[in-house]
Amino acid sequence: MVMEMTSPKLGLNPNALREFKLVVVGPRKVGKSALVVRFLTKRFINEYLENTDMTCNGVADLDGENFKVNIQDTSDKGMRATSLEHYIRWADAIMMCFSVTDAESYKKLRDSALKLVEKIRELDEKEASRVPPIVVVGNKCDLDYFRKVSRQEGYDLAELFKCEYFEVSAREGWSKLVTRSDPSSDAFSSDNETLSAVATTAAAIGLAGISPTKDSKPLHGVVPTVSVSSPIE
């Protein structure tokens, strides 16, 4: 499925902009679609099509530059080793998500992360240098009372890739970068109003990875399309 997010406010022609390709991977029900829609529309919608591969196109300001963003919101098939192998060649950044209220989602994401680390180890030097940046995201932090995954565990998962760990709430629009100095504190406090910090970080560390040599073909071949217009602020 493809969602077109237009940007009437900015009045930009997306085709004139550089493209940024982001893949969102994670187990079922962790809030991948909610995160993508929150990022592109600043809204939280309670229910989405379940376990469906979606392509979301929009325009967003990433690290001070407007980009045409192509976000792949994947189903659980995206966690297979073969899919992960494809993403590391295709994407400009990969966002790996679990829910802090769902220990099983953490375990499944960790298993996938280990597979991905294995795949990266198998690459030759040239390919390894082109692996896109990865960001780990623990979602549903508004449900801190039901938390089953500690901040330290989320941080440890990100450490597998030496990448950033964000605790976020797609529902509330919060995101917090967890740093080495505070990973063990479970008290949730937000330092950003929206999730754009997550995408901006993924973009900022991924900008160097945008090159004309990257495969710009659609990720999943032919997929159904739905259009959504969105006021991107």
Ligand SMILES: Nc1nc2c(ncn2[C@@H]2O[C@H](COP(=O)(O)OP(=O)(O)OP(=O)(O)O)[C@@H](O)[C@H]2O)c(=O)[nH]1
């Ligand atoms: N409380 C809370 N609920 C959330 C949050 N994000 C998503 N949800 C809810 O979690 C459920 C799953 O969200 P989705 O965005 O469909 O999750 P998904 O990972 O895309 O799910 P699949 O497509 O089945 O893989 C929905 O009922 C959402 O309303 C959040 O930050 N907080």
